[in-house]
Ligand SMILES: Nc1ncnc2c1ncn2[C@@H]1O[C@H](COP(=O)(O)OP(=O)(O)OP(=O)(O)O)[C@@H](O)[C@H]1O
Ligand SMILES: [Mg+2]
């Protein structure tokens with residue numbers, strides 16, 4: 001595509017992960033929007049995209065805990081309760097708010113085991129992974145106690161948790177097990193460290209998973225539908241613009257191309273300044 005054609009068309013860019021539409025390609029990196037990339041860097045997946053304090057439904061069972069967690073500003077937490085009770089949802093909300101890192105414990109152990117295979121692991125070693133997770137300022141270790149227990153998993157978890165405790169790093173654990181059940185499944189040395197690290201909170205609510213999965217899928221589908229309609233509209237607008245351009249003199253065409261180049265440059269600068277200030281909301285409005 002020549003410079004002129006590139007300049008005269010305004011593209012609608014769609015994030016391949018969440019379906020959000022952006023006016024400018026500068027908002028999309030590697031096919032994903034700024035927000036999806038940011039979440040990816042926090043260890044979050046698509047299913048975590050809509051987990052936020054704002055869309056956590058309050059009930060008599062959850063309200064008190066919700067209010068405690070809304071006021072959280074530091075410290076470690078052990079959130080436990082049955083499946084689907086909202087532990088991960090609340091932990092993810094905190095990770096997003098405080099720019100932490102999210103990791104499921106079974107996944108973490110899998111990553112470490114994969115590092116033994118030197119062919120696939122590049123420079124990543126068992127030690128580098130353990131060091132990395134020990135040093136993060138705020139880490140969510142999700143689903144503790146769901147992993148297969150072996151001498152190796154116990155030793156690895158002990159190492160990370162003990163180091164985090166000693167360095168006063170904030171850790172948010174989630175688990176289906178109470179601390180006494182955890183001490184039986186893992187061991188006393190791990191559970192007693194967690195007990196000493198911070199607050200223990202039990203979630204009592206019923207399983208919300210089935211209902212929410214449907215909502216999440218619907219939301220993403222709606223985004224993609226909306227983007228199709230908008231893209232069609234934009235293509236029509238572009239056709240009109242093309243006609244206008246074809247009626248321009250050579251000089252006007254050049255001026256138009258110059259102006260478009262300037263507009264794109266200005267937008268890029270604006271985005272990079274907002275990105276430095278981590279002002280996502282204003283980036284999304286551009
Ligand atoms: N109070 C709530 N309001 C809105 N959505 C909720 C609420 N509680 C849970 N959910 C939703 O239900 C689904 C399951 O919740 P979540 O993943 O937090 O459960 P969990 O307690 O971590 O379960 P598990 O022990 O199986 O990991 C998610 O999609 C989450 O967003
Ligand atoms: Mg969970």
Ligand SMILES: [Zn+2]
Nearest residue numbers: 015018033036
């Ligand atoms: Zn996105």
